[in-house]
Amino acid sequence: MAATRVSDLHRTALVTGTSTGLGRAFANMLLAESVRVWGTSRETARLAGTAAAHPGTFTPVTLDLRDAAAAVASFRAAEESAGGFDLVVNNAGYGAFGGFATADFADWRAQLEVMLVNTAALAHAALPGMLARGHGALVNISSLAAEFPLPFQPAYNMAKAGLSALSESLMIETRGTGVIVLDVRPGDYRTDFEGSVARLPGADAPGAKRAWAAFARMMRSGPPPDHAAVALRRALLRNRSGTVRTGRFFQAVAGPLLARVAPLALSRRIQARYFGLD
Numbered sequence: 001m002a003a004t005r006v007s008d009l010h011r012t013a014l015v016t017g018t019s020t021g022l023g024r025a026f027a028n029m030l031l032a033e034s035v036r037v038w039g040t041s042r043e044t045a046r047l048a049g050t051a052a053a054h055p056g057t058f059t060p061v062t063l064d065l066r067d068a069a070a071a072v073a074s075f076r077a078a079e080e081s082a083g084g085f086d087l088v089v090n091n092a093g094y095g096a097f098g099g100f101a102t103a104d105f106a107d108w109r110a111q112l113e114v115m116l117v118n119t120a121a122l123a124h125a126a127l128p129g130m131l132a133r134g135h136g137a138l139v140n141i142s143s144l145a146a147e148f149p150l151p152f153q154p155a156y157n158m159a160k161a162g163l164s165a166l167s168e169s170l171m172i173e174t175r176g177t178g179v180i181v182l183d184v185r186p187g188d189y190r191t192d193f194e195g196s197v198a199r200l201p202g203a204d205a206p207g208a209k210r211a212w213a214a215f216a217r218m219m220r221s222g223p224p225p226d227h228a229a230v231a232l233r234r235a236l237l238r239n240r241s242g243t244v245r246t247g248r249f250f251q252a253v254a255g256p257l258l259a260r261v262a263p264l265a266l267s268r269r270i271q272a273r274y275f276g277l278d
């Protein structure tokens with residue numbers, strides 16, 4: 001019989017980055033579907049509202065992806081208290097905006113560590129339990145930027161393209177195991193993301209300013225995070241590995257279709273023009 005609620009398939013979930021934005025919407029969606037959720041923040045006081053609204057079913061977890069060993073240790077402690085996670089959503093992330101050559105390379109490296117290397121370490125920690133039980137779902141929140149890179153956000157684009165590549169690898173590797181992998185690629189959503197973007201040297205160069213204005217416009221006019229949670233719920237209920245593109249029509253459907261059929265040079269030109277760089 002087809003599942004009608006996510007809890008028909010998954011009883012426990014860990015979601016990273018649940019203090020705001022998409023992560024909070026994913027956690028609320030799962031709680032509404034009667035899934036018990038362990039939600040993370042670097043500062044669990046930021047999760048007090050969700051914990052108060054869902055006593056006994058939402059557990060705050062302190063987890064900081066800047067330190068892989070500590071993040072994996074937090075994950076393992078939460079996994080033990082949950083008796084195993086059926087579902088893990090790698091959602092946490094942030095933006096960093098500046099000139100690739102102008103900014104300090106340490107800033108780009110730090111973003112790659114948080115959003116790619118240490119996020120992959122959480123996937124690596126999450127899968128053994130699922131594979132041993134022959135059941136589970138790993139969800140990696142990538143971005144449309146994996147296909148359409150955002151100018152002046154080079155490490156973000158690298159991290160998301162790498163994360164999507166990891167998801168693709170794991171989709172093949174987990175075939176027939178009972179574990180599914182979702183590569184979720186949201187377009188622009190109206191979250192705290194824009195406000196929390198780290199502005200690095202080179203961010204105030206004229207081209208960068210035009211690119212920032214276009215980026216900010218798209219973020220502010222994007223759909224609310226609940227819209228992405230609806231797409232995630234639908235994908236989880238399908239219970240099949242796959243890529244999930246979500247967002248406004250142009251970003252979720254038309255753009256990716258164009259990227260598949262048009263020469264790369266053309267999509268690059270459209271992209272540059274859109275960001276005021278042509």
Ligand SMILES: NC(=O)c1ccc[n+]([C@@H]2O[C@H](COP(=O)([O-])OP(=O)(O)OC[C@H]3O[C@@H](n4cnc5c(N)ncnc54)[C@H](OP(=O)(O)O)[C@@H]3O)[C@@H](O)[C@H]2O)c1
Pocket residue numbers: 016017018019020021022023040041042043046063064065066091092093094114141142143144185186187188189190191192193194196219222
């Ligand atoms: N908004 C969009 O348009 C959009 C589009 C495509 C993809 N995405 C992706 O969706 C995910 C969520 O983004 P959002 O828009 O919801 O952003 P957001 O509102 O800024 O939320 C980001 C979350 O990530 C957590 N976080 C940031 N740095 C962290 C670190 N070092 N360790 C652990 N957690 C950390 C934050 O938690 P604390 O600050 O509480 O620790 C926060 O809960 C990100 O991976 C983003 O790249 C967003």
